[in-house]
Amino acid sequence: MTNQSTKTVLMVIAAWVALIALPSLGHADKITDFIVFASAYGLLAMGLNLLIGYTGLISFGHAMFFASGAYGFGALMQSGAFAVPVAFLLSIGITSAIALLVGAICVRLSEIYFAFLTLAFQMFFHSILLSWVEVTGGDNGLLGGIPTPVFFGVDLSNHTHLYVFCVTVTLISILIMHRIVNSPFGYTLRMIRDNERRAIYLGVNVFAIKLTCFVLSAVFSSVGGIIMALFVSGAYPDFAFWTTSGEAIFMVMLGGVTHFLGPLLGAVILTGLNDVVITYTDHYGLFLGSIILIFALVLRKGVLDFVQPHRKRSKTKTSAEGASHAET
Amino acid sequence: MELDALFSCLTSMSCLITQTTSGLIIGMLFFLVAAGLTLIFGVLGIVNFAHGAFYMAGAYFGYTIFQFTGSYAASVLGAGLGAAVLGVLFERFAIRRVYGENVLLQLLVCYGFVLVADDLVQIIWGSEYLSMGMPPAFRLPPFFVAGGVIPPFYVFIIGIAALIAAALWWLIERTQYGRIIRATSVNPTMVSALGIPTPLVYLSVFALGLFLAGLAGGLAAPIRALTPGMGFSVLIISFVITVIGGMGSVAGALVAALLIGLTRSFGSIGFPLFVDGMMYVLMGLVLVIKPTGLMGREEASRP
Numbered sequence: 001m002t003n004q005s006t007k008t009v010l011m012v013i014a015a016w017v018a019l020i021a022l023p024s025l026g027h028a029d030k031i032t033d034f035i036v037f038a039s040a041y042g043l044l045a046m047g048l049n050l051l052i053g054y055t056g057l058i059s060f061g062h063a064m065f066f067a068s069g070a071y072g073f074g075a076l077m078q079s080g081a082f083a084v085p086v087a088f089l090l091s092i093g094i095t096s097a098i099a100l101l102v103g104a105i106c107v108r109l110s111e112i113y114f115a116f117l118t119l120a121f122q123m124f125f126h127s128i129l130l131s132w133v134e135v136t137g138g139d140n141g142l143l144g145g146i147p148t149p150v151f152f153g154v155d156l157s158n159h160t161h162l163y164v165f166c167v168t169v170t171l172i173s174i175l176i177m178h179r180i181v182n183s184p185f186g187y188t189l190r191m192i193r194d195n196e197r198r199a200i201y202l203g204v205n206v207f208a209i210k211l212t213c214f215v216l217s218a219v220f221s222s223v224g225g226i227i228m229a230l231f232v233s234g235a236y237p238d239f240a241f242w243t244t245s246g247e248a249i250f251m252v253m254l255g256g257v258t259h260f261l262g263p264l265l266g267a268v269i270l271t272g273l274n275d276v277v278i279t280y281t282d283h284y285g286l287f288l289g290s291i292i293l294i295f296a297l298v299l300r301k302g303v304l305d306f307v308q309p310h311r312k313r314s315k316t317k318t319s320a321e322g323a324s325h326a327e328t
Numbered sequence: 329m330e331l332d333a334l335f336s337c338l339t340s341m342s343c344l345i346t347q348t349t350s351g352l353i354i355g356m357l358f359f360l361v362a363a364g365l366t367l368i369f370g371v372l373g374i375v376n377f378a379h380g381a382f383y384m385a386g387a388y389f390g391y392t393i394f395q396f397t398g399s400y401a402a403s404v405l406g407a408g409l410g411a412a413v414l415g416v417l418f419e420r421f422a423i424r425r426v427y428g429e430n431v432l433l434q435l436l437v438c439y440g441f442v443l444v445a446d447d448l449v450q451i452i453w454g455s456e457y458l459s460m461g462m463p464p465a466f467r468l469p470p471f472f473v474a475g476g477v478i479p480p481f482y483v484f485i486i487g488i489a490a491l492i493a494a495a496l497w498w499l500i501e502r503t504q505y506g507r508i509i510r511a512t513s514v515n516p517t518m519v520s521a522l523g524i525p526t527p528l529v530y531l532s533v534f535a536l537g538l539f540l541a542g543l544a545g546g547l548a549a550p551i552r553a554l555t556p557g558m559g560f561s562v563l564i565i566s567f568v569i570t571v572i573g574g575m576g577s578v579a580g581a582l583v584a585a586l587l588i589g590l591t592r593s594f595g596s597i598g599f600p601l602f603v604d605g606m607m608y609v610l611m612g613l614v615l616v617i618k619p620t621g622l623m624g625r626e627e628a629s630r631p
Contacts, residue, residue, distance in 0.1 A: 058432055105612055109619070111431050112375050113575075116567050117615070120608060123564050127604045242560065246439045253436060283451065289443030296436040297425050 005179070012175050019167045023160075032163040033231075038271040039170040040228040044244075045251040045263035046177060047220030052249070053257040054181055055213050056193035058111055060245050061118030062221050064102075064125045067240035068095045069222025070229035074142040075135055084151045091226060092219055098125075099218030100211070107210040119242060126240040141236035146229060156230060166227050173223050174264070180216065181260060189213055221248075250292055256302025265303055334598025345476025347593045353482045355589020356489035360544035362566040362573070362581040363496060364537030370576030371513045371533045374423065375431075377438035379566065380559025381445040382411040382538045386545025387554050388453055391460045394549070400463035404546040411542020412535045419534040424527070442560070450556040458554040466550075485547055492543070493582055500578060509533055513576065568607055572614045574624020583622060 023032050044066045051057040072091030076082050082090065106117045129136045137143055148156035156162045180186050188209055192199045199206055229235050238244065247270065255266025277287050337343040361383055368376050390407035394400060418441060426433045466481040500506040512519045512529050520526040545559075552558070569588055573580025588607060595603040614621060 052432065058435065060435065105615065109615070113571065113615075115431060115435060116375065116571070117611075120564060120568060120611065123561075124604060124608050131601050243443075246443075249432070250436065250439070253432065257432075283447050285443040285447035286451070289440045289445075289447065292436055292440030292443065293422065296433050296440060297422060300433065 004182075008175065008178055012171050016167065016171050019171075020164060023163070029159070032159065034271065034275070036163060036166045036227065036231045038268045039166055040224045040231060041248070041251060041271055042264040042267035043170060043173055043224030043227065044221045044248050045255070045267045046174065047217045047222075047224065048248050049252050049257065049263040050177065050181070050189070050213055050217040050220070052252055053262075054186065054189040054193065055210060056111070057107065057210065057214070058115045058249070059118045059214075059217070060115045060242070060249065061102075061120075061122030061125075062218070062248055063240050063242070063244035064118075064122040065095050065099060065218040065221040066225040066228070066244060066248075067125065067129065067235065067237075068098055068218075069225030070235035070239050071129065071136060071142065071225075072222070073226045074146045074229045074235040077146045077148065078142065078144070080147065084148055084154075084156065088226060092222060095218055095222035096215050099215045103211045103214035103218075107207065107214055119245070122240060122242060122245060126237060126242075129237045129240055136235075136237075139237065141238075142229075142234050145233045148230070162230060166230065169223065169227065173220055177220060178260060185209070185212075247288075250295075252302075254295065254302050256304030256306075258302075259304035262302050262304040269303070330600070331598055334594065337594070337597050340475075342475030342477075343597075345473050345478065347597065348590065349476070349478050349482050349486075351590035351593035352486050352586065353589070354592055355586040356486050356493075357544050357548050358562070358565055358569055358588060359582050359585035360489060360492060360540045360547070361562055362569040362585055363493070363578050364540040365563075365566050366570040366573065366576055366578060366581045367509075368534055368537040369570070371509050372427070372530050374427070374434055375567075376423075376534075376537065377435055377563070378418070378441045378445070379537070379541055380561075380563030381442045382415060382541040382559070383545040383562050384449060384554075384556070384559035385414055385445065386411040386542030387549045387552065387558065388449055388458075388545075389542065390546035390549040391453075391458060391554055394460055394463070398464075400465065400550070403549070404543060407546025407549070408539045408543035411545065412539035414542075415535050415538030416531060418538075419531050423534065424530075427530070446556045446559075453554070453556075455556060460549045460554070462550050481550065488547065492540070496540075496578060505532075565607070568611050570621075571611055572621055574621025577621065577623040580621055580623030 019035065022035070025031075044062065047065075048059060048062045051059050051062075069091055072094040073087055076087035076090055077084070102118070102121050106114055106121070109117060130138055132138075154161050154165060156165060181189070188199070188204060191202075192204070192206055192209060196206060199209075225235075225239060228239065251266035251270050252263045253266070254269055255264065256262030259265075273291075274284075277284055281287060337347060361379065365376060365379050368374060368379075386407035389410040390403040393406040394403040397403070422437050422441065423434075426437055462481065466479075466484065468480045471478040471480065471483070498506075500510065508519065508524055508529055509532075512524075512526055512533075516526050519529070565588065569584045570581055572587065573582070573584030587610070591606055591610065592603055595606050599606065618624075
């Protein structure tokens with residue numbers, strides 16, 4: 001176990017070094033923009049996968065937490081009363097509180113009810129963002145930029161500092177998530193997914209575990225939102241719109257639910273695809289919708305689902321609820 | 329909160345009548361959409377996330393038919409049939425492939441369909457708001473009842489929707505076809521063992537549900553602005569209604585739709601900014617007190 005986690009830490013450090021070195025190869029701005037963008041959505045999707053892949057709970061409302069992170073952080077920074085790290089932690093706290101409330105109502109429900117109830121809460125949240133103009137700026141979102149005073153020598157208005165900060169935060173979040181899914185808690189999540197009744201008979205407090213996972217998942221998604229807010233220096237109601245949740249679910253599926261890094265890969269692929277498509281056509285929905293239909297009706301599996309070792313793949317096939325299985 | 333306004337409305341006969349009428353029309357239109365949603369869930373075990381797109385399609389079909397024929401009856405009928413035909417194609421080529429698959433794939437198929445449908449509508453009809461206008465037959469002076477204002481068109485819509493509700497009840501409870509779909513919702517294997525082609529039953533229920541959604545879109549076209557994506561809010565509200573009424577229960581959908589309709593119409597006076605919020609509060613209360621919904625059967629909550 002210790003050996004394993006040392007290896008993971010080393011891999012994360014290697015990834016950090018590689019990502020920091022990457023922009024020096026040329027096209028620096030294009031590459032850094034893409035990586036920051038993809039890591040914001042990657043965290044949203046990976047956070048969501050804690051629920052979908054590991055616990056078998058399909059949240060269709062996770063854009064709510066993406067937006068609560070972005071708006072919480074943006075509004076706190078605009079108030080001018082907080083340093084970046086404080087606002088960062090406070091906005092995570094705000095998201096946790098919202099997630100605790102929503103989760104307490106939702107996690108008792110079976111899958112389709114859960115999916116639609118989270119969706120309904122997200123639309124409610126979206127309507128609050130639109131109508132609470134004094135805090136959220138209504139339709140326009142948080143305008144006028146998000147001020148980022150220098151902290152510990154880090155100046156987030158500097159492009160390079162921002163890039164390093166975002167990459168670091170993303171990798172640390174991924175490391176924490178990796179620890180979570182490989183902890184006894186993570187294995188309890190898989191047990192609940194595979195056989196909830198057995199978990200209950202073994203004395204697991206399923207409600208508490210699911211709720212904890214819901215809050216954790218929301219927190220990581222909101223960190224993605226904070227990165228997004230920093231990157232665009234604002235927050236927009238679209239962050240909380242249902243299409244953002246839909247895209248996040250598609251990222252998870254596209255990359256592969258059965259793999260820890262699947263959702264991240266899905267986010268990278270979809271973000272890259274978006275960049276290409278938007279330059280060629282206005283009819284983004286038609287294009288994305290067709291891709292999704294082809295994916296869901298023909299491929300049915302994410303990229304990393306195909307590269308699983310044979311042993312695990314056949315195991316997934318035999319179980320009835322196939323695609324919601326995650327192995328690491 | 330403008331609770332004073334709400335209170336003075338509740339004590340004034342004219343306001344009470346106006347708001348009740350508008351609550352009824354909102355409720356009855358939502359009932360048509362929610363009835364299809366709940367029927368499809370009850371029989372096929374699928375939540376048709378694309379239901380709103382068929383409502384939208386119905387409204388646009390109705391709009392175009394009305395432009396060409398000038399007949400509101402033809403436009404409403406065409407709206408329903410058009411949505412049903414689209415539904416048959418959607419079932420045949422997409423939904424049929426994910427029956428019994430996990431919910432994630434079902435949601436994804438519907439999500440992809442909604443994106444494509446919204447964009448196609450934008451390509452065909454443009455992205456600006458369209459307004460069909462009131463059909464000439466209904467350009468009549470409103471009725472005045474005890475000081476309340478009731479447009480004749482509202483009376484017509486409420487009447488038609490009530491007729492459809494009665495027909496639906498008769499179809500499900502009193503006909504051979506109704507017995508078959510009720511049996512299929514309980515035990516499809518047994519039904520198919522008795523020699524009834526269940527895939528056809530599924531297809532017909534799907535088409536029936538979308539016929540109702542298209543009909544609602546066509547009926548509502550004269551009083552709603554048409555825009556790509558208009559189906560989504562309708563879907564969310566219909567879903568709230570099916571949860572409150574109990575998934576799979578058509579009668580529950582009727583009660584819940586009227587409840588939501590009245591909540592929205594009186595809420596727009598008493599707490600205009602919290603109308604949507606009130607709806608979710610109602611849903612939350614129902615889920616906490618009776619998770620199967622007002623009239624849901626125990627089986628309705630099966631996974």
